[in-house]
Amino acid sequence: MAASLLLELLPQQWQLSITSLILLAVSVVLIFWSRRRRNPSSRLKLPPGPTRLPIIGNLHQISRLPHRSLGVLAGWHGPVMALRLGTVPVVAAREALKVHDPECCSRSPSAGPRMLSYGYKDVAFSPYSNYVRDMRKLFVVELLSMRRVQAAFGVVGSTGSTRGKPPHSTPLSPYPLANRVVPSSSSCRASVIGGRGGEGLATPVRRGEGGAGAAERGRRCRSGEGRGEEVLAMFTHCNARAVMLPDYYCCMVEKLIEKLTRNGRNAVAINEHIFSTVDGIIGTFALGETYAAEEFKDISETMDLLSSSSAEDFFPGSVAGRLVDRLTGLAARREAIFRKLDRFFERIVDQHAAADDDGPAAARRKADDKGSAGSDLVHELIDLWKMEGNTKQGFTKDHVKAMLLDTFVGGITTTSVTLHWAMSELIRNPRVTKKAQDEIRAVVGEKERVQHHDMPKLKYLKMVVKETFRLHPPATLLVPRETTRHFKVGGYDIPEKTKVIVNAWAIGRDPNIWKDPEEFIPERFEEMDIDFNGAHFELVPFGSGCRICPGLAIILPHGVRKEDIDMEEAGKLTFHKKIPLLLVPTPNKAPN
Numbered sequence: 001m002a003a004s005l006l007l008e009l010l011p012q013q014w015q016l017s018i019t020s021l022i023l024l025a026v027s028v029v030l031i032f033w034s035r036r037r038r039n040p041s042s043r044l045k046l047p048p049g050p051t052r053l054p055i056i057g058n059l060h061q062i063s064r065l066p067h068r069s070l071g072v073l074a075g076w077h078g079p080v081m082a083l084r085l086g087t088v089p090v091v092a093a094r095e096a097l098k099v100h101d102p103e104c105c106s107r108s109p110s111a112g113p114r115m116l117s118y119g120y121k122d123v124a125f126s127p128y129s130n131y132v133r134d135m136r137k138l139f140v141v142e143l144l145s146m147r148r149v150q151a152a153f154g155v156v157g158s159t160g161s162t163r164g165k166p167p168h169s170t171p172l173s174p175y176p177l178a179n180r181v182v183p184s185s186s187s188c189r190a191s192v193i194g195g196r197g198g199e200g201l202a203t204p205v206r207r208g209e210g211g212a213g214a215a216e217r218g219r220r221c222r223s224g225e226g227r228g229e230e231v232l233a234m235f236t237h238c239n240a241r242a243v244m245l246p247d248y249y250c251c252m253v254e255k256l257i258e259k260l261t262r263n264g265r266n267a268v269a270i271n272e273h274i275f276s277t278v279d280g281i282i283g284t285f286a287l288g289e290t291y292a293a294e295e296f297k298d299i300s301e302t303m304d305l306l307s308s309s310s311a312e313d314f315f316p317g318s319v320a321g322r323l324v325d326r327l328t329g330l331a332a333r334r335e336a337i338f339r340k341l342d343r344f345f346e347r348i349v350d351q352h353a354a355a356d357d358d359g360p361a362a363a364r365r366k367a368d369d370k371g372s373a374g375s376d377l378v379h380e381l382i383d384l385w386k387m388e389g390n391t392k393q394g395f396t397k398d399h400v401k402a403m404l405l406d407t408f409v410g411g412i413t414t415t416s417v418t419l420h421w422a423m424s425e426l427i428r429n430p431r432v433t434k435k436a437q438d439e440i441r442a443v444v445g446e447k448e449r450v451q452h453h454d455m456p457k458l459k460y461l462k463m464v465v466k467e468t469f470r471l472h473p474p475a476t477l478l479v480p481r482e483t484t485r486h487f488k489v490g491g492y493d494i495p496e497k498t499k500v501i502v503n504a505w506a507i508g509r510d511p512n513i514w515k516d517p518e519e520f521i522p523e524r525f526e527e528m529d530i531d532f533n534g535a536h537f538e539l540v541p542f543g544s545g546c547r548i549c550p551g552l553a554i555i556l557p558h559g560v561r562k563e564d565i566d567m568e569e570a571g572k573l574t575f576h577k578k579i580p581l582l583l584v585p586t587p588n589k590a591p592n
């Protein structure tokens with residue numbers, strides 16, 4: 001009534017246009033409504049979620065720290081929440097991996113990862129397939145196995161060195177690995193910074209065992225269309241593969257100490273030192289004796305490009321998305337980084353391939369004679385390329401480079417970001433630092449450095465690592481998954497091809513699980529049998545199940561007030577400390 005009165009008061013030419021506009025709006029609503037009725041997905045009981053805006057959906061509700069925005073939204077809408085980011089259906093559900101891991105084993109397409117991984121020829125960003133399963137197996141069973149790592153670093157546990165011995169007790173069999181036997185290695189270790197009579201904390205940490213829950217999930221994964229043998233292999237044989245071995249790692253720590261000592265009483269940006277130490281460890285393990293980050297400076301930009309946050313990711317298949325990425329310059333940056341990355345990988349592969357010209361075995365022998373690492377991951381991948389390259393589903397040079405991307409980018413950044421957070425928490429919490437140092441002193445005694453066999457005794461230090469992962473998982477939202485078929489969680493329907501986000505950061509700070517969740521209290525783990533091996537869903541910094549991180553490696557300073565240490569985050573795929581930690585390194589000698 002009021003509307004018709006208003007219309008009458010308007011000039012005649014306006015009346016016509018406003019009436020047509022109203023008719024148009026009503027028709028659009030009617031068409032939309034009738035389509036919804038016919039669409040079977042509208043009959044599904046989808047999880048609750050925030051109200052969406054036309055076109056952009058819930059994009060406006062996601063800040064630069066998406067784990068925080070999603071944490072707040074989950075507080076309002078519950079632990080299973082549906083969103084739409086652009087045109088992409090998304091479900092944030094921590095329960096998804098716990099109960100429905102086999103249905104969430106894939107990854108959604110994304111423009112950055114697609115280009116940088118040579119069209120999904122890597123593991124981390126590829127949709128689930130036999131190739132991913134086989135390459136995970138290769139990664140876990142061969143490339144990150146104790147035997148291989150020992151071969152790469154020329155050590156055998158804490159008892160001696162293999163220098164002079166052939167690095168391979170059994171030769172690698174070629175991809176597709178159908179008949180590969182999982183070695184029954186059980187010495188699962190990883191390292192964290194530590195030391196004695198020296199300069200700060202330095203020590204390796206022993207990991208926990210898989211547990212019944214893990215084995216059960218491995219079994220379920222396996223029964224789910226043959227997926228997840230690799231998970232079972234990881235949990236039953238070595239749920240935490242070491243990427244850093246004590247001898248080599250000690251050498252890198254010595255180098256770090258030397259650098260810090262040379263620096264005298266000047267403050268240092270500790271993140272840079274951590275980064276180059278981790279780069280040295282993982283770089284050497286994976287790429288031979290190359291210091292990767294010294295040769296390729298754009299690692300953090302690469303990381304940003306791998307996060308699924310381009311317009312094309314939110315509007316897949318649309319010209320508009322691609323156009324926006326072109327106009328904002330993102331597409332050009334992506335191409336430039338890809339060219340640089342490719343040149344870097346080409347050089348590494350070509351150098352290794354040239355050394356392999358006389359045959360892989362001869363190259364290893366030569367390398368071994370020189371007392372160097374002998375066989376690194378690149379050699380292994382080149383072997384595969386040369387053996388399998390001519391087959392129909394050939395393993396090509398691009399596959400080699402894509403696998404290097406996963407190790408180089410995935411391994412170095414995550415590990416150094418974690419160490420940076422750990423150091424910052426230790427500086428903020430002098431009580432914890434003192435307790436960890438006292439433990440190391442007590443365990444290490446008069447020795448100069450922590451030894452391999454000291455690791456299981458450093459229980460408090462392991463709790464410090466767990467507490468760091470609880471508060472600061474570097475991949476705060478893990479690597480998003482995609483559903484391969486419809487399933488129900490918490491009574492809600494999750495359709496096929498839905499992007500699944502697990503907020504590891506919010507789980508670690510959930511007051512229903514953790515007392516005083518914002519506080520850094522390693523002692524909480526004395527009472528709780530919780531580890532980060534993927535078996536406990538209260539702590540999932542490495543993910544869990546079929547796509548659990550095959551690296552599963554961890555790394556790890558007085559007189560400062562807690563408030564002095566800023567803990568703001570920044571990043572896109574992994575979230576690091578926004579303001580680098582500056583420290584003056586001082587020797588921390590054992591009392592006489």
Ligand code: HEM
Pocket residue numbers: 123124125136139243282406407410411412414415418473474475478479480541542543544545546547548549550551552553554555
């Ligand atoms: C502090 C250290 C690290 C953290 C916190 C971490 C975390 C993660 C997370 C959260 C995922 C996704 C898991 C999922 O989807 O459930 C992942 C996957 C992966 N990580 Fe790590 N990672 C670390 C170190 C490493 C290292 C050292 C390497 C290699 C040398 C590595 C290689 C990979 C690969 C290849 C994947 C892909 C697995 C797949 O998609 O199937 N990571 N990592």
